[in-house]
Amino acid sequence: MDLMIESFPRLLNATKLTIELTLLSLFFGIFVGVFFAILRTSKNKFFFYIAYYYSYIFRGTPLLVQIFIIYFGLGQVEWIRESFLWIVLKEPYSCAILAFTLNTGAYCSEIFRSAFETINKGIIEAAEGLGLNRINTFFNIKLPIAIKQSLPAYGNEMILMLKGTSLASTVTLLDLTGVAKHIISTTFKPVEVFIVAGSIYLLMTLIIHNFIKFLEKKYNY
Amino acid sequence: MGLLAYGDTGWGDELVIATLMTIAVATTAIFIGFFLAAIFASFKLSKIKILNLIGSFYTTVFRGVPELLVIYLFFFGGSGAVMYVAKIFGYDGYIEINAFITGAISIGIISGAYSTEVFRGAIKSIDRGQFEASEVLGFRKKIYYYKIIIPQMLRLALPNISNVWQITLKDTSLISVTGLVEIMRQSYIAAGYTRDPLFFYSFAAVLYLFLTFLSMKLFNKLEKHYSRGH
Numbered sequence: 001m002d003l004m005i006e007s008f009p010r011l012l013n014a015t016k017l018t019i020e021l022t023l024l025s026l027f028f029g030i031f032v033g034v035f036f037a038i039l040r041t042s043k044n045k046f047f048f049y050i051a052y053y054y055s056y057i058f059r060g061t062p063l064l065v066q067i068f069i070i071y072f073g074l075g076q077v078e079w080i081r082e083s084f085l086w087i088v089l090k091e092p093y094s095c096a097i098l099a100f101t102l103n104t105g106a107y108c109s110e111i112f113r114s115a116f117e118t119i120n121k122g123i124i125e126a127a128e129g130l131g132l133n134r135i136n137t138f139f140n141i142k143l144p145i146a147i148k149q150s151l152p153a154y155g156n157e158m159i160l161m162l163k164g165t166s167l168a169s170t171v172t173l174l175d176l177t178g179v180a181k182h183i184i185s186t187t188f189k190p191v192e193v194f195i196v197a198g199s200i201y202l203l204m205t206l207i208i209h210n211f212i213k214f215l216e217k218k219y220n221y
Numbered sequence: 222m223g224l225l226a227y228g229d230t231g232w233g234d235e236l237v238i239a240t241l242m243t244i245a246v247a248t249t250a251i252f253i254g255f256f257l258a259a260i261f262a263s264f265k266l267s268k269i270k271i272l273n274l275i276g277s278f279y280t281t282v283f284r285g286v287p288e289l290l291v292i293y294l295f296f297f298g299g300s301g302a303v304m305y306v307a308k309i310f311g312y313d314g315y316i317e318i319n320a321f322i323t324g325a326i327s328i329g330i331i332s333g334a335y336s337t338e339v340f341r342g343a344i345k346s347i348d349r350g351q352f353e354a355s356e357v358l359g360f361r362k363k364i365y366y367y368k369i370i371i372p373q374m375l376r377l378a379l380p381n382i383s384n385v386w387q388i389t390l391k392d393t394s395l396i397s398v399t400g401l402v403e404i405m406r407q408s409y410i411a412a413g414y415t416r417d418p419l420f421f422y423s424f425a426a427v428l429y430l431f432l433t434f435l436s437m438k439l440f441n442k443l444e445k446h447y448s449r450g451h
Contacts, residue, residue, distance in 0.1 A: 060387075060433040061426045062394035064405060069426065072412065073419035159285070166287030170398070177290050190298035198286045205285040 003192045007183050011197050014179035019204070021165040021175060025100035026158060032101060033108025040113045051109065058106035063164050066103055071095040071171045092171040104161045111157060115149035116142065148219040155212030159205050176200060224415060225424070232411045232421070239407035240428055246324050246403060247390045251336075253329025254389065258336030265341050276337065283334035288327075288392050295327040296399045324396035332389040339385060343378035344370070376447040383440035387433055394429070404428050 039051035058066065074080050074089050088094045119142060127137045169178030180197035184190045227233040257279075264276035283291065299318045307316055347370060355365035397405035408425040412418035 057426070057430065061429040062391040062405070064394045064397070065422055065426045065429060068405075068409075069419065069422040073422050076417070076419045163285075163287040166289045167395075169289065177287055177293075180290060181293050184293055184297050188297060188301065190294050190296075190301070194286075194290060194294040194298075197290060198282065201287060201290070202282065202285045 003187060003189050004196050007193060008196055011176060011179055011200060014174055014176045015200055017173065018165050018176040021096060021100065021168055022162045024097050025104055026161055028101040029104035029108050032105030033112055036105065036109035037112035037116065040109065041116060055106045055109050058103055063103050063167055064170065067096060067099040067167055067171055070099045092173055096168040096171055096173060100161065100164060103164065104157060107157050111150045111153045112146060115146040118149060119145050151212055151216050151219065155208060158208045162204055162208065224417065224420060235407055239402055239404045243393050243403040246321065246393045246396060249325040250328035250332050251386055251389045253325060254332030254336045257330065257333030258340045261337040262340035265337065266344060280334045280337050283331050288331055288395050291331055292327045292395055292398065295323050299323050320399045320401035323399055324401050328389060328392050328396065331392060332385060335385045335388060339378050339381040343374040346377055347373055379444050379447060386436055390432060
């Protein structure tokens with residue numbers, strides 16, 4: 001019990017990094033996801049396959065492999081170390097965000113793609129019939145419907161990303177899991193630390209869950 | 222390609238064995254998960270409130286807490302718990318639990334939380350009439366569950382079981398932190414030894430892609446088999 005109270009502030013402090021990693025990755029991931037979702041609907045075979053294999057590779061391999069390739073692997077290439085990319089790739093923090101962004105981007109692209117595909121053709125035709133141009137149709141008709149469609153799946157992805165950020169601890173970052181592991185390995189009291197750190201994670205999961213529920217209600221029509 | 226040579230000069234044979242280890246852990250874990258899911262899904266479907274609560278607690282915790290944290294709990298906690306029991310029996314030394322067992326159990330418990338939801342959903346989507354008809358026909362509960370409900374449930378659950386398998390397979394990479402020599406750990410060792418992490422981690426990615434591709438094909442076949450007549 002003492003340990004639980006003692007370790008709580010340290011874990012709470014580390015939660016900041018976990019939240020930061022989650023939010024930044026999700027934010028960048030949306031753009032990557034939308035970009036590749038649009039490529040997937042392209043009639044150009046080349047663009048289609050780039051988007052297809054991107055999503056296939058990032059969804060078919062563990063996140064841990066992706067982080068290790070980016071953090072340990074890419075730094076070994078001479079020309080990358082001499083280029084501007086090195087600014088991003090030499091820090092574990094930016095490597096982790098890059099890996100998480102690419103990973104969640106792949107899942108997002110699938111979620112958005114299927115959301116766009118399930119939009120009723122009649123609605124698009126009606127928009128065209130009313131004389132809306134392509135940009136207007138996209139931003140005012142397609143996008144709001146797609147957002148509503150993808151909310152439940154995207155909520156799951158947010159929770160998966162939150163859990164995924166725990167892998168930042170494997171590249172020396174001290175996020176919630178990293179600090180929890182450190183406390184466990186110095187005190188050998190895994191249960192107490194698990195309860196505290198686990199509760200913090202569950203609380204964040206719960207917040208995301210309710211946030212999505214709220215949005216779903218808001219976008220319901 | 223010399224790095225992948227078979228035998229003492231390369232890492233080919235080690236990586237083959239590591240891949241088999243990944244398959245072995247993932248398979249053990251998913252069956253531990255099925256076993257737990259059968260129990261907890263029935264808890265969640267039961268009419269008894271307290272069982273409902275236990276079922277929900279299990280799925281909420283193990284789907285909401287990062288896999289890595291669960292692995293650390295069992296990795297550091299497992300031997301502690303065994304040593305505690307051993308102390309009662311008068312043994313005072315250090316006991317280390319096999320990394321395979323720790324890994325399979327921790328991944329199995331996580332996998333089980335996902336399977337529980339899959340099983341529950343599948344049973345719920347079976348037409349009420351099937352239950353009623355079986356009762357009217359005078360089947361005993363055990364018989365009609367095994368002969369009528371579960372076969373139909375499996376067909377409905379198969380696409381989702383395929384998803385759980387993919388998650389479980391990828392989660393096994395996290396056991397590498399406990400030192401079990403599966404794909405990830407072996408790549409880590411080889412990368413450190415040869416100072417060529419880019420090659421070995423990329424190769425690990427290829428191995429995982431191969432495994433996920435293979436299992437997708439297998440599940441598609443199974444789905445076809447179980448949907449015949451539909």
